[in-house]
Amino acid sequence: MRTTTLGSEGPEVGVIGLGCMGMTSSYDMETPRDEATSIAVLHRALDLGMTLLDTADAYGPYTNEELVGKALARGHRDRAVLATKVGLLADSVEAANPGSSSPGGGRDGRPEHVRKSIDGSLRRLRTDHLDLYQLHRVDPRVPLEETWGAMAEAVAAGKVRHIGLSEATVAEIKRAQAVHPVTSVQSELSLWTRDPLAGVLPYCQEQGIAFLPFAPLGRGFLAGRFSSPGDLPRDDFRRGLPRFQRHALRANLAIAGRVREVAGRAGATPAQVALAWVLAQGRHVVPIPGTKTPRYLEDNAGAAGVELSAADLAELDALPAPQGGRY
Numbered sequence: 001m002r003t004t005t006l007g008s009e010g011p012e013v014g015v016i017g018l019g020c021m022g023m024t025s026s027y028d029m030e031t032p033r034d035e036a037t038s039i040a041v042l043h044r045a046l047d048l049g050m051t052l053l054d055t056a057d058a059y060g061p062y063t064n065e066e067l068v069g070k071a072l073a074r075g076h077r078d079r080a081v082l083a084t085k086v087g088l089l090a091d092s093v094e095a096a097n098p099g100s101s102s103p104g105g106g107r108d109g110r111p112e113h114v115r116k117s118i119d120g121s122l123r124r125l126r127t128d129h130l131d132l133y134q135l136h137r138v139d140p141r142v143p144l145e146e147t148w149g150a151m152a153e154a155v156a157a158g159k160v161r162h163i164g165l166s167e168a169t170v171a172e173i174k175r176a177q178a179v180h181p182v183t184s185v186q187s188e189l190s191l192w193t194r195d196p197l198a199g200v201l202p203y204c205q206e207q208g209i210a211f212l213p214f215a216p217l218g219r220g221f222l223a224g225r226f227s228s229p230g231d232l233p234r235d236d237f238r239r240g241l242p243r244f245q246r247h248a249l250r251a252n253l254a255i256a257g258r259v260r261e262v263a264g265r266a267g268a269t270p271a272q273v274a275l276a277w278v279l280a281q282g283r284h285v286v287p288i289p290g291t292k293t294p295r296y297l298e299d300n301a302g303a304a305g306v307e308l309s310a311a312d313l314a315e316l317d318a319l320p321a322p323q324g325g326r327y
C-alpha cells in the first residue's frame with residue numbers, strides 16, 4: 001500500500017489504517033465475538049500495509065486494547081503504528097457528542113487520569129510505548145493545556161512517541177499546539193459527514209497535522225449494508241443514531257444509491273468509493289475504516305488503488321446532505 005507520513009514528523013503509515021472498535025464494542029453486540037478472526041484481520045491488515053491501528057481504552061472498556069495487545073504479541077508489535085485514546089469514559093463512548101448526562105459529558109481530561117490511564121493502556125497493549133496517544137474528547141471542565149501537558153509529559157517520559165486530538169476545534173488545536181506539537185486530529189469525515197472540510201481539515205493540512213477520518217464508511221451505511229433499521233442487529237448502537245431512524249434511513253438511501261452508481265462506473269465497490277473520496281481530500285488524510293470481517297478488510301485495502309475521475313469526484317462532492325444528525 002502507498003504510504004504517507006503521519007503529520008510532518010510522525011511515523012510512516014499506510015494511507016489507510018484499521019479501526020478496531022467494532023471488534024469488541026458498539027456494533028452487533030448480540031453476535032458472539034470471534035477473537036481468532038479479529039486477530040487474523042489485524043495480522044492481515046499489517047500484511048497489506050494498513051499499519052495504523054486505532055483503538056481506545058474506552059472501547060469495551062479495555063477489551064479492545066486487550067485484543068489488539070494479544071494480536072501484536074509475539075513479533076507483530078514493531079510492524080504496527082499503534083494508536084490509542086484516553087479521556088472518554090467507557091459508558092459514554094458513543095454518547096460523547098453532544099455530551100452524556102454524566103458530569104463533563106462522560107469525559108475525563110484531568111492530568112491524573114491521563115497519567116494513570118497511559119500505564120493501563122501500555123499494559124493491555126503489551127508494549128512499552130504507544131506510537132500515537134490521542135485525547136478522545138476535550139473535557140470542558142479541565143483546561144486543555146493541563147490535559148495536553150500531561151500527554152506531553154508522557155512523550156518526555158518515553159511512554160508515547162506522538163500525541164493527537166479527536167473531535168477538536170481549530171481553536172482547541174491551536175491551544176494544544178502552543179504547549180506541544182499536535183501530530184494528528186481524528187474526527188468523523190465521510191461522504192455524509194463533511195463538517196471538518198470547513199475548517200479543521202484545511203487547518204491540519206496547513207500545519208502539517210495528519211487528519212484521521214473516523215467512520216469513513218458512514219458506519220457501514222455508505223458501503224450499502226443497511227436499507228432499513230431492521231437490517232441492524234438488535235443490540236447495535238446505530239439503532240439509536242438519528243440517521244438510522246426509519247424515515248431518515250429511507251431518505252438517505254438515495255445517497256448510498258449514488259455511491260453505488262459511481263462504484264459501478266469506477267469498477268470499484270461502494271466502500272472503496274467512499275474511502276477513495278475521503279483520501280482525495282488531502283495527502284495528510286489517513287482514514288481508519290473499521291471491520292472485523294476478512295473480506296471487508298481486503299476490500300478496504302483495495303481503495304488505496306482506486307482513482308476516481310474528476311467527474312466522479314464532482315458527483316460525490318455534490319451529493320445531498322443526509323437526513324439526521326451524527327449523534
Ligand SMILES: NC(=O)c1ccc[n+]([C@@H]2O[C@H](COP(=O)([O-])OP(=O)(O)OC[C@H]3O[C@@H](n4cnc5c(N)ncnc54)[C@H](OP(=O)(O)O)[C@@H]3O)[C@@H](O)[C@H]2O)c1
Pocket residue numbers: 018019020021022027054055136166167186187213214215216217218219220221223224225271272288289290291292293295296297299300
Ligand atoms: N474518535 C472517535 O470518537 C471515534 C468514534 C467512532 C469510531 N472511531 C474509530 O474509527 C473506526 C472506524 O469507524 P466505525 O467502525 O465506527 O465506522 P466505519 O468504519 O464507517 O464502518 C464500520 C462498519 O462498516 C462495515 N464495513 C467495513 N468495511 C466494509 C466493506 N468493505 N463493505 C461493507 N461493510 C463494511 C463494518 O462491518 P463489520 O464490523 O461487520 O466488519 C462496520 O459495520 C473505529 O473502529 C474506531 O477506531 C473513533
